[in-house]
Amino acid sequence: MPKKKPSTSASISKRTSTSGQNHREKSSKVAKAPSKTLGIFEAAGFQHIKSDNIHFLVSQQMGEIDYVFVWENVILLVEETTGEDLSKHPPKKIHFHKLIDQNKNDFFRSFSAACPEFGTYMSGDYQANEMEIRHVYYSECQLVPSGISFNPQPFKIMQPSDGAYFEKLTKDIQKSSKYELLKYLNVKLCDVGQSRISGSGVTSKSFAGFALPSKHTNYPDDFVVVTFYADPASLILRAYVLRRNGWEQPTLSYQRFVQSEKLTSMREYLSKNGKVFINNLIVTLPSNSIMQDADGQIISPSELTQKTSVKLILQDELASIGIVDGQHRILSYFEGVDAIDKEIKNIRQRQNLLVTGIIFPKDYDDERKMKFEAELFLSINNTQTSVNPELRQDLEAIINPSSPLGMGRTIIHKLAETGALSGLLHVNQSDSSNLISTGSLGPHVLQQLVRSTSPLYKEWAKSKSVDLSLEKDRDSFVDYCANELRSMLGAAAGIMEPKWKPVDIGGILSTAVVGGFMLLLNRLCKVHSYPRDYKKLLSPIKNFDFSKYTSSNWARMAREIMQKISPNEGS
Structure with missing residues (x-):
C-alpha cells in the first residue's frame, strides 16, 4: 500500500538524528510484501542500496525513497506501490522527486549523510556531475491513471505489464537484461562508465x-x-x-x-x-x-x-x-x-x-x-x-493494418486494455491460461464487423468519403468499433454482475460468449439507430442461459439474444 509520508512542516528540519533513527526503527518493523522491482533490478545486475525508511532532506522537504539501485554511474531511484488507490500516492512522490531532480547536489550530500552505503558509492570512481539518475514509479496492481502518466516527470512510469515483462526477461537472461532496461530508461551507452568519464562519446x-x-x-x-x-x-x-x-x-x-x-x-x-x-x-x-x-x-x-x-x-x-x-x-x-x-x-x-x-x-x-x-x-x-494464430494476426496488423483481420486484431488489443473485458482476454504470451482465448475472434467474428458491407461500417461511414488505407480514417473507424463494443459490453457486464467473469472461475464468459456479443452489435446496428441505449436493449439477457454456447456458437448466441430483444428482427 502507498506509505504515509512524514509531515512537511518546518519543524521536520529540526528533528534530531536520534529521533530520525527511532522513527526508522519503528517503521522497519512493519512487514512489507516482496518487491517485484527489487527482484528485477538485482537480477539484471544492479546493486541494491537499502534506502527504505531512511529519511533525508532535499530543499527543506523531508522524504524517503523505496529503492535505490546503482550500476557503474547509473543511479535508479525507484518508488513502488501495491496499493489500488493511486489518486494521492503518485503526486506526492512526483513532487519529492522533482525536488531531487532540481537539486541533485543537495540530494547527493543529504542522502550520503543519511545512508553510509550510498556515501561509499558516491566516493568511488565517478564524480557527481558524471552520474546518470533515473526515477522510476512502479504500480504492481493498477494502471497509473492517464492524468498522471501523461506528465509524470521526472518519473518513468513502469505499468504492471512492463513489470511483468521485465520480471520474465530478467529470469530468462539474467544480467544481460540490463541492456534492455537501460534502453527502457533512456540511458545511452555513451553516458555510461569509461565513455562518460573520458567524454569520448x-x-x-x-x-x-x-x-x-x-x-x-x-x-x-x-x-x-x-x-x-x-x-x-x-x-x-x-x-x-x-x-x-x-x-x-x-x-x-x-x-x-x-x-x-x-x-x-x-x-x-x-x-x-x-x-x-x-x-x-x-x-x-x-x-x-x-x-x-x-x-x-x-x-x-x-x-x-x-x-x-x-x-x-x-x-x-x-x-x-x-x-x-x-x-x-x-x-x-x-x-x-x-x-x-x-x-x-x-x-x-x-x-x-x-x-x-x-x-x-x-x-x-x-x-x-x-x-x-x-x-x-x-x-x-x-x-x-x-505460426501461432494470435501471432499471425499481430503480424497482419503490422504488415497490412487496413485489412479486416488486421483491424480486428487491433480492436482486440484495445478491448483488452480498457472496458468490460480489460484483464479478461488472453493477448499476451505471459497471460494466464485461464483468460479468454482470442485467436479465433479475429478471423471468425471481428472480420464480419469491420468489412465495408457490415452494418457497423455503414453506420460509421454514412455519406462521408473515407478510405481505410489512410491511417487517420482507419484509426477513426477502429476507435469507433472499439468504443461501441465497450459501451455494449459495459452495459452487459452491469446487467450480468457478478457473473461477468471467465467460465473457469464461475462466470459466463468464454470465447463463444464474447464472440456472440460482438456479432450481436452488428445486428443491433442494423435495427436500432445510433446512439443506442444498450442498458435498456440488453435488459432481457439478465436470465439468459449462456452455458449452452460453446465452441464456435457465437452466431447462434447473437441470433437468439436478438430474438429476445427484437422478436421480429432476430432471424
Missing part, C-alpha cells in the same frame, strides 16, 4: 565481412546485405527483439518471447560441447552502419556493384541491431549467475557467430523498419514451423 567496433548490392539480392534499391562474424557479447550489447506484448511499440511487436527451457538446453550444450552454432543469424542493421574498403575509404551503398570485402563498423549503441531470426542462439550466451556461466563466460567474447545483416536505407523511419522486419520474420518462419 559513442564508440564503435569493426567486423570483417562481405557486402552484396541490392541487385544481387532482389532487395529494394539502397539496401545492402552484409555477412560477417561477430562475438555474442557484442551482439547482446547492441541487440533488440520486438517481442510481442513487450514494453516498446506494442502495435509493431511480433516475435515470440524467449523460451527459458530452450536457453537452458543450449547453454548446457555450449558448456559441455563448446562448439559454436554454425547456422547464420538474420538481423537488421542501422542506416548509420559504415562500410570501409581495404584502404579505409567509406563505401556508399550506391557504389556497390558486386560482392565486396568490407570492414563493417557498428556503433556501441543499445538496440541498434534487430534480431529477426536467431534470438535464442545469441541470448544463450547471456551473462548469468547459474552454475555453468563460468564456461559460458570463457566463450562469450571468443566465439564468433555467422551473421547476415540487412542495412536499412537512410530514409527508413522506425515504422517502416519494423514492418520490414515483421514481413521478413513471417517469411522465414512460414518455411520452418507454423
Whole structure:
C-alpha cells in the first residue's frame, strides 16, 4: 500500500538524528510484501542500496525513497506501490522527486549523510556531475491513471505489464537484461562508465565481412546485405527483439518471447560441447552502419556493384541491431549467475557467430523498419514451423493494418486494455491460461464487423468519403468499433454482475460468449439507430442461459439474444 509520508512542516528540519533513527526503527518493523522491482533490478545486475525508511532532506522537504539501485554511474531511484488507490500516492512522490531532480547536489550530500552505503558509492570512481539518475514509479496492481502518466516527470512510469515483462526477461537472461532496461530508461551507452568519464562519446567496433548490392539480392534499391562474424557479447550489447506484448511499440511487436527451457538446453550444450552454432543469424542493421574498403575509404551503398570485402563498423549503441531470426542462439550466451556461466563466460567474447545483416536505407523511419522486419520474420518462419494464430494476426496488423483481420486484431488489443473485458482476454504470451482465448475472434467474428458491407461500417461511414488505407480514417473507424463494443459490453457486464467473469472461475464468459456479443452489435446496428441505449436493449439477457454456447456458437448466441430483444428482427 502507498506509505504515509512524514509531515512537511518546518519543524521536520529540526528533528534530531536520534529521533530520525527511532522513527526508522519503528517503521522497519512493519512487514512489507516482496518487491517485484527489487527482484528485477538485482537480477539484471544492479546493486541494491537499502534506502527504505531512511529519511533525508532535499530543499527543506523531508522524504524517503523505496529503492535505490546503482550500476557503474547509473543511479535508479525507484518508488513502488501495491496499493489500488493511486489518486494521492503518485503526486506526492512526483513532487519529492522533482525536488531531487532540481537539486541533485543537495540530494547527493543529504542522502550520503543519511545512508553510509550510498556515501561509499558516491566516493568511488565517478564524480557527481558524471552520474546518470533515473526515477522510476512502479504500480504492481493498477494502471497509473492517464492524468498522471501523461506528465509524470521526472518519473518513468513502469505499468504492471512492463513489470511483468521485465520480471520474465530478467529470469530468462539474467544480467544481460540490463541492456534492455537501460534502453527502457533512456540511458545511452555513451553516458555510461569509461565513455562518460573520458567524454569520448559513442564508440564503435569493426567486423570483417562481405557486402552484396541490392541487385544481387532482389532487395529494394539502397539496401545492402552484409555477412560477417561477430562475438555474442557484442551482439547482446547492441541487440533488440520486438517481442510481442513487450514494453516498446506494442502495435509493431511480433516475435515470440524467449523460451527459458530452450536457453537452458543450449547453454548446457555450449558448456559441455563448446562448439559454436554454425547456422547464420538474420538481423537488421542501422542506416548509420559504415562500410570501409581495404584502404579505409567509406563505401556508399550506391557504389556497390558486386560482392565486396568490407570492414563493417557498428556503433556501441543499445538496440541498434534487430534480431529477426536467431534470438535464442545469441541470448544463450547471456551473462548469468547459474552454475555453468563460468564456461559460458570463457566463450562469450571468443566465439564468433555467422551473421547476415540487412542495412536499412537512410530514409527508413522506425515504422517502416519494423514492418520490414515483421514481413521478413513471417517469411522465414512460414518455411520452418507454423505460426501461432494470435501471432499471425499481430503480424497482419503490422504488415497490412487496413485489412479486416488486421483491424480486428487491433480492436482486440484495445478491448483488452480498457472496458468490460480489460484483464479478461488472453493477448499476451505471459497471460494466464485461464483468460479468454482470442485467436479465433479475429478471423471468425471481428472480420464480419469491420468489412465495408457490415452494418457497423455503414453506420460509421454514412455519406462521408473515407478510405481505410489512410491511417487517420482507419484509426477513426477502429476507435469507433472499439468504443461501441465497450459501451455494449459495459452495459452487459452491469446487467450480468457478478457473473461477468471467465467460465473457469464461475462466470459466463468464454470465447463463444464474447464472440456472440460482438456479432450481436452488428445486428443491433442494423435495427436500432445510433446512439443506442444498450442498458435498456440488453435488459432481457439478465436470465439468459449462456452455458449452452460453446465452441464456435457465437452466431447462434447473437441470433437468439436478438430474438429476445427484437422478436421480429432476430432471424
